[in-house]
Amino acid sequence: MQGTAIQRIAGLLYDGVLSPQAWYDGMDAFKEAVGGFNFHQLTVDVRHGSVLESITSASDDKGVKNYEQHYALADERVPAMMRLGRGEMLLDHEQFSEHHMSRSALYAECLAPMGMKYTMGLMLRVEGSVQQYVGFMRAVDRPHFSNEEREFAMQLMPDVVRAAHLRDRVGLVARHAALGFAALDTLPQGIAVVDAQCRVQYSNPTADRLLARSGAMGMRHGCLSCRDAYAQARWQSIVSAACARQGAGMAGALQPALGACGLVVSVLPINAQHPLALRQLPMALVVMNDPTAPCGLAPRLVAEVLGLSPAETRLALLLASGKTVKDFAAAEDVSWHTARTHQKNLLRKTGCHRQQELVGLLLALRLG
Numbered sequence: 001m002q003g004t005a006i007q008r009i010a011g012l013l014y015d016g017v018l019s020p021q022a023w024y025d026g027m028d029a030f031k032e033a034v035g036g037f038n039f040h041q042l043t044v045d046v047r048h049g050s051v052l053e054s055i056t057s058a059s060d061d062k063g064v065k066n067y068e069q070h071y072a073l074a075d076e077r078v079p080a081m082m083r084l085g086r087g088e089m090l091l092d093h094e095q096f097s098e099h100h101m102s103r104s105a106l107y108a109e110c111l112a113p114m115g116m117k118y119t120m121g122l123m124l125r126v127e128g129s130v131q132q133y134v135g136f137m138r139a140v141d142r143p144h145f146s147n148e149e150r151e152f153a154m155q156l157m158p159d160v161v162r163a164a165h166l167r168d169r170v171g172l173v174a175r176h177a178a179l180g181f182a183a184l185d186t187l188p189q190g191i192a193v194v195d196a197q198c199r200v201q202y203s204n205p206t207a208d209r210l211l212a213r214s215g216a217m218g219m220r221h222g223c224l225s226c227r228d229a230y231a232q233a234r235w236q237s238i239v240s241a242a243c244a245r246q247g248a249g250m251a252g253a254l255q256p257a258l259g260a261c262g263l264v265v266s267v268l269p270i271n272a273q274h275p276l277a278l279r280q281l282p283m284a285l286v287v288m289n290d291p292t293a294p295c296g297l298a299p300r301l302v303a304e305v306l307g308l309s310p311a312e313t314r315l316a317l318l319l320a321s322g323k324t325v326k327d328f329a330a331a332e333d334v335s336w337h338t339a340r341t342h343q344k345n346l347l348r349k350t351g352c353h354r355q356q357e358l359v360g361l362l363l364a365l366r367l368g
Contacts, residue, residue, distance in 0.1 A: 002152060005033050010159035017167045026163075027134060028057055030156065034149040036136035037116055040064075046082060047129035050222020051199050063114040068197075071110045073221070077119055081133055084123035087161045089153060092119040093144035111137070118144040120153065124164040132164060190263075190288030196243035198223045198236060201283065210288050214263055224286065242267045242284035264289040308349060315342045320359055 009029045016023025031039040043053040058064050072078075080095050101107040101117070111117060118138035125132035138145065190207030194200055199222055203211075211218045217226050217235075226232040268285040303313040315328045329339035343355070352358040 002155075006152070006156050006159075009033060009156060010163070013160060013163040014166075017163060023167065024055060024057075027055070030134075030153075030160070031057065031136050034120060034136055034145065034153055035138065035142065036120070037139040037142075039134055039136050041124075041132070041134040043125075043130065043132040045129050045222065046131060052130065052201065053132075058114070060114050063110070067110050067114075071106050075106055076104065077106075077121065077135075081121050081123065081135075082131065084121070084133070086123055086126045087157050088123050089150065089157070090119075090121040091145055091150065092121070112140055115140050118142070120145045120149070122153065122157065122160065124161055125168060127168075132168070190286075192224060192286040192288070194224055194239060194284050194286055196240050196282070196284075198225060198239050200224050207286075207288055210263060217263060217265075238267050239284050239286075243282040308346070312342050312346050312349070315339070316346055316358070319355065 009026055012022050012026030012029055016026050027039050027041060031037075038057040038059075040056040040058065041054070042051060044051050056064060067075075076096065077090070077092055080090055080092075084090060096104070107117065116137040117140045120136045120138075121133055122135075123131065123133045136145075185204050187204060188206060190204065190210045192200055192203040192207045200219065211224075216228060216231065217224070219225075224235075226235050266287040268287065299313055299317060302308065302316055303310070308316060311332070314332070315325070318328050318331070319325075325339045325343050326336070328334075328342070329336050332339070346358060347353065347355075
């Protein structure tokens with residue numbers, strides 16, 4: 001019976017190398033097999049203090065957000081997890097006494113209201129400063145994990161570790177092949193990819209330099225944020241909206257500039273099916289420019305970032321230079337109707353409602 005369960009869960013996780021849903025189903029089945037209440041898988045860069053991926057079965061969104069905002073940095077389980085090697089396990093009842101748990105802010109004020117107490121932690125990957133681990137949490141009215149449940153998890157561990165490694169390699173190769181990060185690294189404007197919580201998944205050297213010089217915007221705990229509270233609220237709203245948008249391919253900018261941060265910042269929604277969307281989650285592409293730098297527009301960047309056809313790209317560049325749709329029709333020797341069709345496609349693909357918004361977006365993509 002136990003062997004059948006191990007084979008079924010391992011099969012789901014191997015399927016999850018290419019399928020996010022199968023990976024989730026595999027972890028959920030693993031959780032059920034060890035008597036867990038829910039699971040939380042995290043991939044973190046401990047050097048930069050950034051969360052690269054977060055997957056949880058918890059339905060209490062407010063509770064998860066409360067943990068991330070107020071308890072994650074002081075979670076006493078994390079240092080013990082960080083000391084684990086790949087394929088090793090932690091049981092928190094062996095680390096902390098019942099007396100400690102009853103007086104701990106994490107256990108008493110955060111986990112208990114969410115209906116959880118004991119944790120089984122497994123280290124899946126350790127590669128340089130990147131660590132990936134999963135925690136299975138026990139319901140608050142259940143005893144701690146048993147020796148039998150520990151043994152089951154350890155029998156499954158080799159397959160879990162191998163599947164996690166394959167999943168990461170396949171995802172990395174696919175993203176790099178599709179996007180050409182090497183090309184992004186050489187761009188003279190700052191490029192970053194963030195998730196809905198503003199956690200940075202990628203940033204190029206120019207972005208790092210611009211943020212280092214900016215007095216109002218920078219990296220904090222792996223997140224791109226503004227130091228001014230009002231600007232931060234606006235920034236978070238813009239990024240959340242960008243990640244929530246649904247569209248075909250790559251959508252466009254929601255806000256062409258964020259002048260309060262001393263940079264010209266464009267936020268471009270990335271559809272969940274785009275290769276840049278990590279684990280098929282919606283992401284936002286952030287383009288940063290120094291507003292004092294001389295500028296020009298790179299046709300290839302405009303076309304690739306906004307997903308435009310060659311004709312749409314030429315129209316976009318003309319509009320950004322102050323020309324009109326009528327000028328485009330004359331230059332291309334096409335009818336006014338055809339030119340207007342290209343303009344409508346431009347607005348649709350970029351998510352802009354007016355030509356003025358489109359021009360603002362294009363200026364935010366300028367090259368210094």
